[in-house]
Amino acid sequence: MAVAMLTGCERGPRIVVGCKNFTEQIILGELIAQQIEKRTRVPVERRFYLAGTYIAQQSILAGRIDIYPEYTGTALTAILKEPPQADKEAVYSRVKAEYERRFHLTLGPALGFNDTFAIEIRGETARRLHLGTLTQAAAYAPEWRAGFGYEFMERADGYKGLVATYGLHFAKPPRIMDLGLLTRALRDSQLDLIAGNMTDGLIPYLDLFVLADDKHYFPPYEAVPVIRQDTLAQYPELKETLRELGGTISDDKMRELNYQVDGKKRAVKEVVRDFLGGVSIHAAL
Secondary structure, eight states, X not given: OOGGGOOSSSOOOOEEEEOOXXXXXXXXXXXXXXXXXXXXXXXXXXEOOOXXXXXXXHHHHTTSOSEEEEEHHHIIIIISOXXXXXXXXXXXXXXXXXXXXXXXXXXXOOOSXXXXXXXXXXXXXXXXXXXXXXHHHTTTGGGOOEEEOHHHHHSTTSHHHHHHHHTOOOSSOOEEOOHHHHHHHHHTTSOSEEEEETTOTHHHHTTEEEEBOTTOOSOOOBEEEEEEHHHHHHOTHHHHHHHTTXXXXXXXXXXXXXXXXXXXXOOHHHHHHHHHTTOOSGGGO
């Protein structure tokens, strides 16, 4: 039985919100948690830093969490093991239908931004070599050191398909590093090319450059809440509560929120509270 549905002397009903272990996920997990606290009377428990996609998925299937933020392209390729698709509505519909059929999970509304993978190089390199696209960069890749996260190396929409699509060859096998370390390793010239996130707030701050995916290799990665259907049945007010978050975060807004935490070192709870309260965060930039 899900943790959120346990009742007894020591704890009553509650909703457990989880998330993965990088900045954007912590922000989104906190956003969902604060929205539930703001709009309902149901206590919320936070279980953040759940490592990667597979741990988060297993946690919600086992009932250890009730909701967590996911990305549609990740769900399609990493969880459902299906080939990438380019149409975001088709990807959302497919993931929602299969999650309901296979896992008794469902999707809340898309939050409004697409956090696709960003293949990044240093801004100085892009300017010096006049590079704009991955196709153009492929000619220089044999001289470069690459670094990627563990999931990117393993996923169907990750490393193997990327290098095959663009004919990429590097100076040596890629280094596998924690996502939080990749951007700074690139900045410090320990690496020359990495796979990060398009909404990473440190991209402009560290003068990094995102190479255009001109062959459209990556599918859409719309951020969505994944919810246990049992939890929705117990707390039907959740549907409207989460619906209010739909379409509220643009790509630029998510990049700003990430920058507030990673660049300005503000507390996640404070950044999310300001966002939900309608406080402009530009003033803190």
